[in-house]
Amino acid sequence: MPEPALRDPAWRGRLFWALASLALLWPTLVLTEFKPWILLEPDALKPAWNFISAFFPPRSDPEFLLLLARETWRTVAMATAGMSLALLLALPLSLLSVRVLSLSALTGRMALLPAILRQLVRWTLMVLRSVPELVWALVFVRVVGLGPTSGVLAIALTYGGMLGKVYADILESSDAHASSSLMRNGAGRLQTFFYALLPQNAAELTSYTVYRWECAIRSSAVLGFVGAGGLGQLMDSSMKMFNGAEVASILLVFMALVWLADRISAALRKILA
Amino acid sequence: QAVFKVTAIPDESPTELARKAAPLVKYLEKTLGMKVEFTPVTDYAASVEALANKQVDLAWYGGFTFVQASVRSGGKVIPLVQREEDAKFRSVFITSDPAIKTLADLKGKNVSFGSQSSTSGHLMPRSFLLQANIDPDKDFKRVAYSGAHDATIAAVVAGKVDAGALNISVWEKFVADGKVDTNKVRVFYTTPGFYDYNWTVHADMPAAQREKLTKAFLSLDRASPEGKEILELQRATRFIPTKAENYKGIEQAAHSAGLLK
Amino acid sequence: MKLDLRAVSGRHPAAKPDAAPALRELSLSLRSGEQLAIIGPSGAGKTTLLHLMACALQPSQGSLQLDDSDPWQLSRSALQKLRGQLFLAPQVPPLPPRQRVVTAVLAGRLPHENIWASLRSLFYPQDIPRAERALASFDLSDKLFERVDRLSGGERQRVGLARALLSEATLLLVDEPLSALDPQRGEQAIVALTAAASARTATLVASLHHVEMALTHFPRIVGLRDGALFFDLPAAEVSPQILQALYAQKLHELSGPALPTDEQFPGAPVPVVMLCR
Amino acid sequence: MKLDLRAVSGRHPAAKPDAAPALRELSLSLRSGEQLAIIGPSGAGKTTLLHLMACALQPSQGSLQLDDSDPWQLSRSALQKLRGQLFLAPQVPPLPPRQRVVTAVLAGRLPHENIWASLRSLFYPQDIPRAERALASFDLSDKLFERVDRLSGGERQRVGLARALLSEATLLLVDEPLSALDPQRGEQAIVALTAAASARTATLVASLHHVEMALTHFPRIVGLRDGALFFDLPAAEVSPQILQALYAQKLHELSGPALPTDEQFPGAPVPVVMLCR
């Protein structure tokens, strides 16, 4: 066996990318003034410690707890409503945009027209998710006024964009064997989705959806912007006031909700497994 | 059944706003004879958009927000009343740094304003800084926007920023309530007076209702227990009528500070 | 279905640009209802050829005719309709984990039913007896409601084959249907497949490593080697010599003995005769 | 490595509670360096038995002894160490997509090197010549830097086997190593495996569907059927009758003809003569 055949042909590419990423890392460190050691200086630690020590005990008078409970439900309800609408938007768009469900791409190259359609859908998703919720909220405030409606819609649009993209990515990075085999035998796209892609990716899709729901709960600060209330707004104002005790209570609620979402996700995946 | 919708700019935290508004809402329900709903928001722009598009009927605005609403709606908003204090409103600059004594000492420091849309928390302090030949965008190390007056105090107390600019009445209330340690945090500059807050309605409101509303505000009196409670919460001696011309000065300041085009 | 390949070359889209095409200038024609076995060493291009026939891979050169029309000239919807007439059972059974056997088998009927029927089938499998019958011909009816990822290797393979019986395709392409089966079940499987193909006069093409099975059950045998047609003969004319030449190792031809296997084939004459008919 | 199974039963953790165990009360013992082939119909429990031997499945009953110690009594670290001595090549080659052949083959050495060496190998494969030699004994050295998901079925299987040659295991368990290989490469593969096992006196257990290969290359044959030991005989004593009984179909024994296959075997004896090669 001649010697050169035993040299790894991928080696150069690897070296190049390793060096290139190092070269890119340097300016980022400079631009972000990345100096972690200043966190360890005593006069940096003390105020932070003061703030954190105000976390204990968390605020727990009945009045606040009642408020907390009401806002928690509001938040959960808005997140759920926003997510349901987002799903309505994301599912068809992601199915339209995935390559594995493309009939013409079965043989490698996608036909022109579907390729353009897919690209358009991808761009739509991108615009939907790259415009911050606040901007959407302000658009809707003009029509439905202050209150949960505009907040829910804002969440629905941005999250629709995100879910659509991530669903498409998940479907695309899975093994295409089962689905392409069905389509090659003449099954339709939706049929293929239900008979090959869904059983394969159900777990991953669920775990992402539940995670996003949990995100919607957490990021409900945007809802406060337009007067829809919610935990996010409460957190926002307590945080601005450096009210440690309140922050701690709200954080505990967040953690409980996140824990709950985790359990739900695990249970769902167990059922699917 | 029609609902009379009220909102306010979030110059304080929404819980505080809701607390302040509760007795006023009850009072308006009685005098207007219809259901009144107060919605606190946390974004200045949202309250402006809502009134300019007739999604709320009445809004509590700062001078600058009023000017913005007027511009956004093509002049279709009308200021009804303001507090007596609002005719000569002032802002304060506070600090916890003993080295800062004048506005000029702020150069190279971290300074926090309130919200970018606030009159007394941003526009006027900025305008007076510019008059003193200090350009916040160039001369300060960093400019932060805390979002609300009380948050600015908190940021200065926590040492997050070296100095902050805010509304004098919030500062005085904090001092009166003992919520801030005046030995550590002190005022080092107070601005001259300017026109600020008012209650604004949109121009399409029937004149009769506007009249009724104005009268309801003007007849609030510290003598009655109800009036006392409302006025105290609003931090007002009494309400007086106002007109759009009062806010020309603010508009000019906004133009010269580059906040309005 | 009739099938006609003229000087077809095929290359995998992901293959390196400098690599030789997996299939080179291959010509082959099949009558409707004919049954053909493809044999050849590993890596010869059997799977690639089946993919070409299944319209899963576009020929890089040459032309492919299915029932006298070129599928790659068809409109997309016509092509998809044509695909309902083709059935390819891949070498590795394409079973998504967690699916149940009955669903996996019924998936063979997808091209022939509408979307609502297939959705309903997901909730409650329609036509269970049919799936059961198909599985029974592979001696597997007791696993009807098992999950496919809880089956043994041979059982999975048979599930993949049972799917073929459910489809109404007129061109059946099966890639190494017997690889994971014991002799008896392999025999049974091949009999079930050929019988099913004859019953509906479907054309059957199977790639096989099992030479005896191929010779016993298929009237016509094609040998592939290094991407080219090595021979195309009636089963009776395939001699041990030609088989030996077909499977002979590359290294063996080039360099001297270095392999432990070499003494197993003394005097290998290796006549690379292309007995195309 | 010595191996001793005493009345071992095995059941899959995911199997239904009312299902019969996949392996029932099986006793078997193997000397160090012995070479054994397991044959039996699909679903008989061959894979399960290999998993039991590889300590991949804990026996539900009975005891398993590897070199006179029960692996399931060992401490975790001792078990881990013991596992470095075992090698199981699963029925389906366990190759993650996108990995390259050289990395997949070198993964066979992981138990014998430390974490840094394996990290470095990811960046630049160490010991490429060794991987190349292992691949060469399966006639595959030209695919060294190919991605495993761009290989043909038989090539993938050979990559999985090449891994075995790199490991220093003393118990080699290979599950149907020949399923996707043509007769020639199959022969070569089995010779390479038996030779490698003899060279380091490793015990070799292979499950096979290819009866002739088993009879030719292995001195001892074990027949499994329905999870139980059917026979355990030297290769020379395995008769066609016994093979026929081993592979006979359940349905066939019980009920009358109902299968399309039945008319194909008129006088049912069907001597299972496998004229390999």
Add this chain to the structure above:
Amino acid sequence: MQAPQPPPTKQASTPATTQLPPKLFNARCLSCWLVLGVALLVLASFTTLNLQWAQFFSWDAISRMGRFVGELMHPESSSAFLHKLALATLETLAMSALGTFIALILGVLLALPASKAHAQDPARWRGPARLLLNALRSTPELVWATLLLIAAGLGPFAGTLALGLHTAGVLGRLFAEAIENAPPEPGFALRLRGISETRIFLYASLPQVLPQLLSYTLYRWENNIRAAAVLGVVGAGGLGQMLAFHMGLFQMGETSSVLLAMMLLVALVDALSYLIRSALSR
């Protein structure tokens, strides 16, 4: 040779419809219950929120929204502003990139102990690791930012670290589940040989989940570009602060330029993700 087996209880002739095993039916019902629960939650959410859809169905409503969008169609492009915008864009890019990078490393490190890679895995560190991940991600970026701002002062560093910490929690969780959801066979083969989990991850799980990991990471990067908008409020600068500033002042020209810059960044990351994906499948 062999004692005749007791005939398996199997009747090939009876219609198989009766064979539906009861246990499966149970499992089905469990998921039915779950579906029912979710449906109820959705229903309750929509009813308690009292959303107002009716107002959307008027021409006036559409035109009002249209006007707002129309205002955004005239981006500001004076050179002084563009210069400021470019600086802010760079700052946001750097903050989000470094934050995501920190999160990627922390996330992978935490996802390994937090995932139960196979059925027999004792996963002793799973509890604590999950707890840590939950704590990291249930604390919003804003809270992290405030905490760190107190310690590190105003500036991008605190924002970067805040993004990093929160995102580490998110990515760790997503990675852990992606690892758990991956097909187990390659890992199984190595695990049998007594290889440690880290190396199993490198040699078996990583090649399988790599596209998933990359797409989650790049997608979180996108998210962080927008999350920097939240951080702008606490003085961490960048595009977020600019957006809040100009939007609050209704300077629609500037706002739309900022939005365009954000979209550009997101499109950049999206394109990067596309490129990496196609490189992986090449």
